[in-house]
Amino acid sequence: MTFEKPKKKKIPQMTITRLAQYLNCLSLLPTEQYEEISSKELASKIELKPTQVRQDFHHFGGFGQAGYRYKVNDLIIGLERILGLDQQQKLIIVGMGHLGQALASYKNFEPLGLNLVALFDVNPKLIGLSLRDVPIKDIDDLPAIVAKHNVTIAAITTPTSAAQNTANMLVAAGIKGIWNFSPVNLTTPPDVIVQNEHLSVGLMTLSYRLKTLNKQNDGEQE
Amino acid sequence: MTFEKPKKKKIPQMTITRLAQYLNCLSLLPTEQYEEISSKELASKIELKPTQVRQDFHHFGGFGQAGYRYKVNDLIIGLERILGLDQQQKLIIVGMGHLGQALASYKNFEPLGLNLVALFDVNPKLIGLSLRDVPIKDIDDLPAIVAKHNVTIAAITTPTSAAQNTANMLVAAGIKGIWNFSPVNLTTPPDVIVQNEHLSVGLMTLSYRLKTLNKQNDGEQE
Numbered sequence: 393m394t395f396e397k398p399k400k401k402k403i404p405q406m407t408i409t410r411l412a413q414y415l416n417c418l419s420l421l422p423t424e425q426y427e428e429i430s431s432k433e434l435a436s437k438i439e440l441k442p443t444q445v446r447q448d449f450h451h452f453g454g455f456g457q458a459g460y461r462y463k464v465n466d467l468i469i470g471l472e473r474i475l476g477l478d479q480q481q482k483l484i485i486v487g488m489g490h491l492g493q494a495l496a497s498y499k500n501f502e503p504l505g506l507n508l509v510a511l512f513d514v515n516p517k518l519i520g521l522s523l524r525d526v527p528i529k530d531i532d533d534l535p536a537i538v539a540k541h542n543v544t545i546a547a548i549t550t551p552t553s554a555a556q557n558t559a560n561m562l563v564a565a566g567i568k569g570i571w572n573f574s575p576v577n578l579t580t581p582p583d584v585i586v587q588n589e590h591l592s593v594g595l596m597t598l599s600y601r602l603k604t605l606n607k608q609n610d611g612e613q614e
Numbered sequence: 615m616t617f618e619k620p621k622k623k624k625i626p627q628m629t630i631t632r633l634a635q636y637l638n639c640l641s642l643l644p645t646e647q648y649e650e651i652s653s654k655e656l657a658s659k660i661e662l663k664p665t666q667v668r669q670d671f672h673h674f675g676g677f678g679q680a681g682y683r684y685k686v687n688d689l690i691i692g693l694e695r696i697l698g699l700d701q702q703q704k705l706i707i708v709g710m711g712h713l714g715q716a717l718a719s720y721k722n723f724e725p726l727g728l729n730l731v732a733l734f735d736v737n738p739k740l741i742g743l744s745l746r747d748v749p750i751k752d753i754d755d756l757p758a759i760v761a762k763h764n765v766t767i768a769a770i771t772t773p774t775s776a777a778q779n780t781a782n783m784l785v786a787a788g789i790k791g792i793w794n795f796s797p798v799n800l801t802t803p804p805d806v807i808v809q810n811e812h813l814s815v816g817l818m819t820l821s822y823r824l825k826t827l828n829k830q831n832d833g834e835q836e
Contacts, residue, residue: 405661405819408819408822408823409815409819412822413812415818416797416812416815420797420799421799437799438810439627475821477818477821479825481821481824481825489716490712490713490715490719491716494711494716498813500797500813500814501817504814504817504821505821545821545824568827569820569821569823571816571817571820575638575642576642577639577642577643583827585820585824587816587817587819587823588660589811589816590635590638591717591720591722591811592638592722592726593634593635593638594793595723595726595793595809596634596637596638596697596699596726597627597630597631597634597809598767598791598807598809599697599699599703599728599767599791600698601627601630601791601807601809602703602767602790602791603698603701603703605790605807606790
């Protein structure tokens, strides 16, 4: 099977998220157990419909018949190519509280084509320290470091009250991709992409699914 | 405008996620600025198509015409009702490293209808302490506390290597909803719902969108 570049110019946001979910799920499979996988098995692992998986794969020139067993490695390579993970990008994290420190310890940046070059905070007690060999720098040094290393992505893990000011600073420094962990709708210019990690979205989804499950179990009718 | 209970029995997972995104976005709007909002404005804030927003609202008995300005408060109340946020649920967090501590400090559990009753760890130095008045308990006390408080949701913020064992313990204790922050495909019985917060999915999506933006700016053609 070969994956082709998509025919349509713009792939919808939801499709990209699903492709990333497929790749994430596949790369976490124990390889000895899963040399091959069907769309049904993959779909069940991320709670989507098999037809959705096949439709997405078909979109990119994958086979897409029901019952076909894809080679997991081929799928991974194909999805990595589509998502462009072979092209390296530079990343920084701003805000070294608990969340920032947890994020800085994340082991999967390199496999995703991301190079974590620096961490930033305003706290003089943290500035000068390192986390996993990545230095914590003074926020005032941010523009120079972004320019020097050609950083394109910045994660915001500051307190909520500092998030918009941080975003303004990042935009002024030339950052084009903001990975936002603050529960704030950031205001940014149209050429800056904001990816929100809003915990409440996942939590509301889980809470809803659990209530629906309970209703089904209770045999209630709407 | 009134929101009705959905006609279809099962709402697709992706729709629920979008409804949660709408509610999250709306509840973060500055109220003085946004008494009303159009589907176009809302769609642009979460980078979806206005037709998608109208279609979702229509699904639940919302008006759904282009150009119509929805009252933000009505939307919030309607979405909260659909997502069942008025029904309280109990939550625990297992793993008090940086991520667990960041999560325990999250201020939005109560508005989401969630009551954080206890935190758990294996580290004797942490057990007995409190975070925002929520006690850190010994993991061995988990089954008793889950039973006593009728806890339904547990967040896993343990190291990756401990995630599956933690999930097994939670399932044995009767937990039906797992909010999983470990980069692991957990194996659980079919009646347990797992909501994954896999950082790599958001990061891959952002990275892809950024590369696509760069290509468009460079005027490259596929």
